[in-house]
Amino acid sequence: MGLKTGVTLGDIASKLGLSISTVSRALQDHSGLSAETKARVLAASADLGYRPNLAARSLVSGRTLRIAVNTPQEILSVYDLVRKGIRDEAEPFLAMGVELVDFTFPRLGEGEAEAFEGALDAGVDGVILVPGAPASLKNSFARAASMKVPVVCLLTDAPSEQKLSTVCVNAVSCGALAGELMSRLLPAHGSLAVTTGDLKVTDHQEKFSSFERCVQRNRADTLLYDPIENHESESEAYERTLAFLNQHRDLGGLYISTGNGAPALRAVEDAGLLGKLTIFSTNLFREVVPQIRLGTVAGTFYERPYSHGRIAFSLLYKYLSTGIVPPPRVSLEPFLIMRGNLDCFVHQQNHPEANETDRGSIESILLGETLASMQ
Amino acid sequence: MGLKTGVTLGDIASKLGLSISTVSRALQDHSGLSAETKARVLAASADLGYRPNLAARSLVSGRTLRIAVNTPQEILSVYDLVRKGIRDEAEPFLAMGVELVDFTFPRLGEGEAEAFEGALDAGVDGVILVPGAPASLKNSFARAASMKVPVVCLLTDAPSEQKLSTVCVNAVSCGALAGELMSRLLPAHGSLAVTTGDLKVTDHQEKFSSFERCVQRNRADTLLYDPIENHESESEAYERTLAFLNQHRDLGGLYISTGNGAPALRAVEDAGLLGKLTIFSTNLFREVVPQIRLGTVAGTFYERPYSHGRIAFSLLYKYLSTGIVPPPRVSLEPFLIMRGNLDCFVHQQNHPEANETDRGSIESILLGETLASMQ
DNA sequence: TTGAAAGCGATACCAA
DNA sequence: TTGGTATCGCTTTCAA
Numbered sequence: 145m146g147l148k149t150g151v152t153l154g155d156i157a158s159k160l161g162l163s164i165s166t167v168s169r170a171l172q173d174h175s176g177l178s179a180e181t182k183a184r185v186l187a188a189s190a191d192l193g194y195r196p197n198l199a200a201r202s203l204v205s206g207r208t209l210r211i212a213v214n215t216p217q218e219i220l221s222v223y224d225l226v227r228k229g230i231r232d233e234a235e236p237f238l239a240m241g242v243e244l245v246d247f248t249f250p251r252l253g254e255g256e257a258e259a260f261e262g263a264l265d266a267g268v269d270g271v272i273l274v275p276g277a278p279a280s281l282k283n284s285f286a287r288a289a290s291m292k293v294p295v296v297c298l299l300t301d302a303p304s305e306q307k308l309s310t311v312c313v314n315a316v317s318c319g320a321l322a323g324e325l326m327s328r329l330l331p332a333h334g335s336l337a338v339t340t341g342d343l344k345v346t347d348h349q350e351k352f353s354s355f356e357r358c359v360q361r362n363r364a365d366t367l368l369y370d371p372i373e374n375h376e377s378e379s380e381a382y383e384r385t386l387a388f389l390n391q392h393r394d395l396g397g398l399y400i401s402t403g404n405g406a407p408a409l410r411a412v413e414d415a416g417l418l419g420k421l422t423i424f425s426t427n428l429f430r431e432v433v434p435q436i437r438l439g440t441v442a443g444t445f446y447e448r449p450y451s452h453g454r455i456a457f458s459l460l461y462k463y464l465s466t467g468i469v470p471p472p473r474v475s476l477e478p479f480l481i482m483r484g485n486l487d488c489f490v491h492q493q494n495h496p497e498a499n500e501t502d503r504g505s506i507e508s509i510l511l512g513e514t515l516a517s518m519q
Numbered sequence: 520m521g522l523k524t525g526v527t528l529g530d531i532a533s534k535l536g537l538s539i540s541t542v543s544r545a546l547q548d549h550s551g552l553s554a555e556t557k558a559r560v561l562a563a564s565a566d567l568g569y570r571p572n573l574a575a576r577s578l579v580s581g582r583t584l585r586i587a588v589n590t591p592q593e594i595l596s597v598y599d600l601v602r603k604g605i606r607d608e609a610e611p612f613l614a615m616g617v618e619l620v621d622f623t624f625p626r627l628g629e630g631e632a633e634a635f636e637g638a639l640d641a642g643v644d645g646v647i648l649v650p651g652a653p654a655s656l657k658n659s660f661a662r663a664a665s666m667k668v669p670v671v672c673l674l675t676d677a678p679s680e681q682k683l684s685t686v687c688v689n690a691v692s693c694g695a696l697a698g699e700l701m702s703r704l705l706p707a708h709g710s711l712a713v714t715t716g717d718l719k720v721t722d723h724q725e726k727f728s729s730f731e732r733c734v735q736r737n738r739a740d741t742l743l744y745d746p747i748e749n750h751e752s753e754s755e756a757y758e759r760t761l762a763f764l765n766q767h768r769d770l771g772g773l774y775i776s777t778g779n780g781a782p783a784l785r786a787v788e789d790a791g792l793l794g795k796l797t798i799f800s801t802n803l804f805r806e807v808v809p810q811i812r813l814g815t816v817a818g819t820f821y822e823r824p825y826s827h828g829r830i831a832f833s834l835l836y837k838y839l840s841t842g843i844v845p846p847p848r849v850s851l852e853p854f855l856i857m858r859g860n861l862d863c864f865v866h867q868q869n870h871p872e873a874n875e876t877d878r879g880s881i882e883s884i885l886l887g888e889t890l891a892s893m894q
Numbered sequence: 895t896t897g898a899a900a901g902c903g904a905t906a907c908c909a910a
Numbered sequence: 911t912t913g914g915t916a917t918c919g920c921t922t923t924c925a926a
Contacts, residue, residue: 152903163913168905177911198614199574200903203918236837239573240615320859328704358859451894462611477854477863477894484695484733488852519826519852527919538897543921552895575919578902897926903918910913 151194160188171196198465202241209464210243211457212263212271214256215298217248222427222449223274226298229453229518230272237461252276252376260284264291270460271295272453275302294463296456299449301346301473308463311456313447314475315350321480322351322399322424322445323358327366329422329442334396335367339385341376341402351401371401378407385411393417400425405432409441428481428489436486445478446489450518452476479519526569535563546571573840577616584839585618586832587638589631589648590673592623597802597824598649601673604828604893605647612836627651627751635659639666645835646670647828650677669838671831674824676721676848683838686831688822689850690725696855697726697774697799697820698733702741704797704817709771710742714760716751716777726776746776753782760786768792775800780807784816803856803864811861820853821864825893827851854894 157167170185215223234244247263249255253276263271275297288295289306297310340348352371372388374381381404398421400408405425412418418440425444435441459470532542545560590598609619622638624630628651638646663670664681672685715723727746747763749756756779773796775783780800787793793815800819810816834845
């Protein structure tokens with residue numbers, strides 16, 4: 145343990161022969177003090193290397209920094225991990241004047257604008273937001289900007305200049321790794337397809353073009369079909385994938401590049417192609433676990449929802465407490481999960497009496513607090 | 520912004536008709552108060568959901584939490600990233616009574632015991648430590664334990680029960696992914712070899728056996744030679760790898776499972792086998808970058824030194840500030856880097872006039888603050 | 895065994 | 911335009 149050594153307002157004040165309050169005002173850019181005094185204070189502060197004591201500030205101001213967490217409710221989903229990441233990262237600050245306020249909405253694209261407005265109405269200091277339908281959020285983004293409330297977008301981008309930062313997966317890396325691995329694992333004469341959400345979404349577009357680039361570089365003669373878009377709809381994902389597979393029975397590999405992996409996998413199964421395709425998918429969901437174990441799915445790219453949450457909070461808090469502006473976009477590298485390291489992610493049931501169907505269930509993946517998924 | 524709502528010592532005191540100081544003493548387990556009072560306070564505190572305001576505590580105590588950072592000096596190495604991770608994670612707390620104290624030592628196994636002793640002599644509150652020669656640290660571990668100074672081991676484990684936690688790479692995952700990918704990328708009739716540091720080190724042993732298990736499962740007929748140990752010595756790594764390669768010209772794949780990738784790669788080159796082997800390596804080092812670009816190295820497993828640092832600090836701080844004991848071992852998943860996503864890690868020089876040899880130099884990798892390596 | 899009170903550093907109000 | 915001062919929640923003497 146050591147004694148505190150930091151420079152205080154008092155140090156600056158006595159050096160300049162001013163009062164503490166004057167120094168405080170100068171540093172906070174309050175109105176009503178001479179430009180000269182202000183300049184002197186700023187110079188002395190920089191000179192002495194003054195850093196405000198946040199403990200004292202939080203203590204006296206008696207106010208909490210309130211941060212809105214706007215995520216889809218959908219239970220037992222990746223959003224649970226996102227929320228847990230945010231909470232865990234916020235935890236050390238909860239005892240020091242930080243407060244998280246949840247504004248959950250039923251699902252992506254449903255009620256998210258209302259939730260955003262609700263957060264702004266509540267007068268929060270910052271917002272962490274999973275955007276579903278960016279168009280519907282445009283007004284709220286503008287309002288947040290006019291209120292000077294910083295917004296961090298999570299998981300997908302919302303094309304708005306009025307936000308502090310976006311934390312999302314490194315789509316280039318996902319697409320490139322999928323393309324690279326697919327190129328090498330695919331038998332000599334196979335064609336390739338990709339299912340995606342919506343090519344109008346930046347991340348989805350990036351994953352596809354990155355995949356395409358890698359495939360072309362590694363096996364220029366391989367046919368890559370146009371992406372199968374599912375527009376984030378389960379039924380569309382199933383229908384369109386099934387239709388595509390029935391039309392292209394010669395397909396060699398499939399990259400399921402976004403969510404909705406379960407219906408896409410079901411389509412593969414119903415087309416009778418399970419085990420005949422080289423498949424890479426995205427994230428961990430209940431249905432993919434046994435397929436990876438069986439080897440019918442070669443691997444999946446885990447997009448680290450927990451880390452997304454942690455980093456989003458971290459950026460926002462740092463900005464609110466110190467004014468440090470984060471990069472406009474923070475991209476997280478995916479984890480590759482294959483058969484060999486699947487068990488590092490899927491919580492093993494320790495109870496021998498546990499129902500067989502429970503093994504690798506979504507609950508144990510998402511709520512088992514598997515350490516590997518907490519990064 | 521919101522008003523602070525937390526339960527304070529005053530709330531407990533007035534509820535029980537006691538003074539604030541008595542309540543404070545009861546909660547801190549000070550001696551000299553009646554067991555009954557203490558019990559009442561504890562009950563009321565739990566009842567009201569009291570959480571100490573750390574801001575106030577830090578403010579009044581006027582002491583800093585001092586944490587020693589014991590890492591090898593070696594400039595332009597992964598240790599720079601480790602230190603940066605620790606500093607970045609500590610940053611928000613530096614303004615709130617936390618202080619980092621560096622005890623660097625020349626290199627692994629050289630002066631590390633002295634550095635450890637130095638930290639303990641300085642009376643720090645916790646130690647983050649990269650252990651090189653665990654045997655030489657045994658006494659210091661014991662002393663730390665007797666002083667109740669928590670120690671977090673970083674990057675490699677030190678077999679001591681007297682530590683708070685160990686943060687290291689998930690060796691099982693590294694070995695399994697390497698084995699899985701190697702199994703699939705290797706031509707039909709190739710044998711395999713692994714270079715490693717020292718099989719007495721848990722992580723190294725785990726990587727090898729995990730690799731072996733995956734190879735056996737995927738291609739049972741493939742010959743896997745005994746590991747080539749280099750005992751963390753550059754010259755030994757070069758000599759032994761070269762000797763091995765000259766004795767086994769039929770080798771199909773090589774997994775460079777720990778550091779010392781550069782001399783191992785040089786051995787491959789000098790044996791005239793570059794381009795004829797399927798190679799996976801570990802971490803990013805200057806020499807591997809062009810080989811990945813050329814395709815002569817299939818991929819490398821990046822072990823995320825920056826994240827190691829961040830997480831080590833995070834665990835230690837949480838323990839020191841709240842008493843929450845972390846898991847004894849935290850394993851980080853590796854990132855897979857292949858040709859397609861190499862540029863996400865290697866800082867691209869934007870100046871066309873930059874020397875060609877600068878591209879992918881170790882400096883730009885390690886110090887370019889590439890976002891992808893900051894996870 | 896308990897209570898009263900000083901004071902940590904920064905803020906905000908009121909007075910000058 | 912500036913200075914004085916009460917205050918935040920908590921720890922720690924010093925008194926009782």
